[in-house]
Amino acid sequence: MRDLIGEFATQYVTELERQLDSGNGQRSIQNPVLFLFLGDKSVEALQAVRAHNERSWQNGHGVLYVHAYQDKTWEHPQVIGCRLPQADDDKKKMRTSIHERFLLDEAVTMELNKVMKLASVRVAEMGKLFTAFQQVNIAVVARADDPATILLPELTLLLKSYLNELFKNVSVDLYVLLQEKNNGEAFGFSTALSVSFLEEVNRYQQSDYSYRANLLVTEDLVKLPVEHVNAPLFSLAYLLSDKTEHGLFIEGGMQENYELISKLVLLNNKKVEPEFHESNDGYNKLQFMRSISVEHGQTKFASAGLSKVKRPTHAIALTVLSAVFDRYWERLQDGEVLPKTKAREKLGLTAHDLQRKLAGILPEDHILDEMTGLMTSGISYSELCSMNMREAELALFDGSSQAFFEANVASGARKRLEHMLSQESLADLIQKAVIEDERLGLYAAYYLTAEHANGANLLDELRTGIRETSRQIEQMKAELVDLYQERVDRQDIRVGGFFTRDKERVRTFIRHLLDAVYGKKLELLDWEMMLSILVSYEKQTEQIHRQLGEQVEQLEALHKQLREIAKTSVREATDYLGKNVDEYYESVVHETIRSLEASRGSDFYMEQRYIGSGALLSGNRLAGLVERLCQFCRNEILTRAPFALSFEAELLARANVGAAYDNRTVLTKEDLFLDLALVLEERAAVHIEVFHFLQKHRYEEKYLFADIHNDFVQYALHKDENTRTYKLGCIHEEQKSGIEKMNLMGGFGMEELMFYRNNKKYHASYEDSGFVFRRVGGDESS
Numbered sequence: 028m029r030d031l032i033g034e035f036a037t038q039y040v041t042e043l044e045r046q047l048d049s050g051n052g053q054r055s056i057q058n059p060v061l062f063l064f065l066g067d068k069s070v071e072a073l074q075a076v077r078a079h080n081e082r083s084w085q086n087g088h089g090v091l092y093v094h095a096y097q098d099k100t101w102e103h104p105q106v107i108g109c110r111l112p113q114a115d116d117d118k119k120k121m122r123t124s125i126h127e128r129f130l131l132d133e134a135v136t137m138e139l140n141k142v143m144k145l146a147s148v149r150v151a152e153m154g155k156l157f158t159a160f161q162q163v164n165i166a167v168v169a170r171a172d173d174p175a176t177i178l179l180p181e182l183t184l185l186l187k188s189y190l191n192e193l194f195k196n197v198s199v200d201l202y203v204l205l206q207e208k209n210n211g212e213a214f215g216f217s218t219a220l221s222v223s224f225l226e227e228v229n230r231y232q233q234s235d236y237s238y239r240a241n242l243l244v245t246e247d248l249v250k251l252p253v254e255h256v257n258a259p260l261f262s263l264a265y266l267l268s269d270k271t272e273h274g275l276f277i278e279g280g281m282q283e284n285y286e287l288i289s290k291l292v293l294l295n296n297k298k299v300e301p302e303f304h305e306s307n308d309g310y311n312k313l314q315f316m317r318s319i320s321v322e323h324g325q326t327k328f329a330s331a332g333l334s335k336v337k338r339p340t341h342a343i344a345l346t347v348l349s350a351v352f353d354r355y356w357e358r359l360q361d362g363e364v365l366p367k368t369k370a371r372e373k374l375g376l377t378a379h380d381l382q383r384k385l386a387g388i389l390p391e392d393h394i395l396d397e398m399t400g401l402m403t404s405g406i407s408y409s410e411l412c413s414m415n416m417r418e419a420e421l422a423l424f425d426g427s428s429q430a431f432f433e434a435n436v437a438s439g440a441r442k443r444l445e446h447m448l449s450q451e452s453l454a455d456l457i458q459k460a461v462i463e464d465e466r467l468g469l470y471a472a473y474y475l476t477a478e479h480a481n482g483a484n485l486l487d488e489l490r491t492g493i494r495e496t497s498r499q500i501e502q503m504k505a506e507l508v509d510l511y512q513e514r515v516d517r518q519d520i521r522v523g524g525f526f527t528r529d530k531e532r533v534r535t536f537i538r539h540l541l542d543a544v545y546g547k548k549l550e551l552l553d554w555e556m557m558l559s560i561l562v563s564y565e566k567q568t569e570q571i572h573r574q575l576g577e578q579v580e581q582l583e584a585l586h587k588q589l590r591e592i593a594k595t596s597v598r599e600a601t602d603y604l605g606k607n608v609d610e611y612y613e614s615v616v617h618e619t620i621r622s623l624e625a626s627r628g629s630d631f632y633m634e635q636r637y638i639g640s641g642a643l644l645s646g647n648r649l650a651g652l653v654e655r656l657c658q659f660c661r662n663e664i665l666t667r668a669p670f671a672l673s674f675e676a677e678l679l680a681r682a683n684v685g686a687a688y689d690n691r692t693v694l695t696k697e698d699l700f701l702d703l704a705l706v707l708e709e710r711a712a713v714h715i716e717v718f719h720f721l722q723k724h725r726y727e728e729k730y731l732f733a734d735i736h737n738d739f740v741q742y743a744l745h746k747d748e749n750t751r752t753y754k755l756g757c758i759h760e761e762q763k764s765g766i767e768k769m770n771l772m773g774g775f776g777m778e779e780l781m782f783y784r785n786n787k788k789y790h791a792s793y794e795d796s797g798f799v800f801r802r803v804g805g806d807e808s809s
Contacts (some may be wrong), residue, residue: 066173319773334710337765
């Protein structure tokens, strides 16, 4: 059930965000981008970044991904894999052995060239999806502790060489993922690998870094050089850890970094921002690069942080579902109370209805006439006169009369009764006449079948009928016993005079006997059939009530579950963004339903085309009711105007909802904006920890991703406008379903990085113990 409810909320979130963010032309990259993911440990990042790009970029399906791996990769139409040499089993040589085998194995180099050539051609083929085709950007993503990172310059420059043949300008950015939170397994070796890679990146980013090697190989094994001269290998090198600059581990771990990579690549490759507002400073990659650079060619790195605040749509959907069910549940319990006479009429249990049922079960009275044709013993009337009625019947028929009645009357009647009860069960009658009645419903049926009920009490009615019928049967049986004891010669019959033949007298008596005795037995059978019906209905009623009780318990459990899920979702909503969700949306639902009731009638949602009166619960199909409830919310509630508000408008409306209730916890507009700005800033802390006292060249830029025209953005752009020490701008995105903030920070060096300062001792100790991390021949290519 939770899955069904969760699916409803998730679907609503997706649909609403698609509506609010539709037509957003800014969410696309301007020029082609090619991702290069390095090593087996980057598979998770590859999958997550591609998913973010596909979901966030309008032309994300035109982005290509190259994965250089050893054993583990991911097959996807947008992913091209290339296998790297296997590492040595000996951990001491694991990293350096990859580079050594790469240099020696021409087959690996040949295959790598084929893959890189194919990737460059496919990027060129995607040109129609981008507004600018003269430039291409390579985004290299690597986990610092992956041994395959030793091939970073070879793979990067080989791919760049092929792209240079097709594009006028090729830029390369590096995104290094640092995992500092470790479960304690192999943490020393992993840390040593990371430090070794960071030291290499530090060299690659120096202003005098050079590289030259015969990496280009044709199909005829003709080799051509790849050269990089006196410049940093990457335009920007981002270091992204699972720890913030405040030294706190990120709750989402690496997942937040994957989304951050997608956002950074978008920022570095998006369309130039028009000047929407004089207070807005747009992002300029070249300006950022110059701002984090320092004299003397020292290597400087960058990092970033991303925060998002969105309307708590998931919590809203669940709150609405719970509020609608509250009203529906109240209405189910408020169904009409059936008076006795109306209940009997609706269920067909009046005396007339029962007699009509019995009329179809019992044979016609002429069956007694057929009994007169039974064979008799030939006894004389004078002999019969000395007997009582039972003795006379036995003397005449020797038991054949009773056998005939049982076979041709009683047995057939019982079978027809059994068939009738199976075909017209009381459960079906209650289902159609009460539960499916929009004015009555499930609870009316539950109360109707209860032991102690207000209004009509079906069990009481049936048990009263059972008692009365049982007394009538006992009375009939006593009368039959008395009748059998009466003497034949005392019967009030005309047997003729002196000249009447004996045979005629016997026939006259037989007709009297059958009319008196079996007429009484037929009447007794009628009452017994009535009793069987009433007893069956009593048992069915008890069983129906137990079943309805289970369904009522399910409804009560569902009511509690919906409230619990909604409240949990509200609590999990981002801090103050979840404030007043209950109050606001319960009032919205109340007003919406009241409006619908006014136009369609107070019981409209009890109709089967909406939610229904509880009939779907039959057969324990609670899921069917929840599906109807979800569909009702989607069609009748969530389509209303209050649910189409933008992020800011919805937040303001919700902030002010408590004013009418004298709710002092409701935020003012100014307080709301201040809180929003503080939370955005706090959660956008960059994903790297640096030693601040050593950091002399810290440079920051901060960008909001939102509609620049909304009040909050204008508030943020002007807040501290004259005193801020960082650049602040807005990346305009119309009809946003939320607001995002990205903080960029750069200008720090390797020695300022806390991860490096704290862990270089592991690297040194491993090297002292015989572990080799460096590239073959040191750094001869540089």
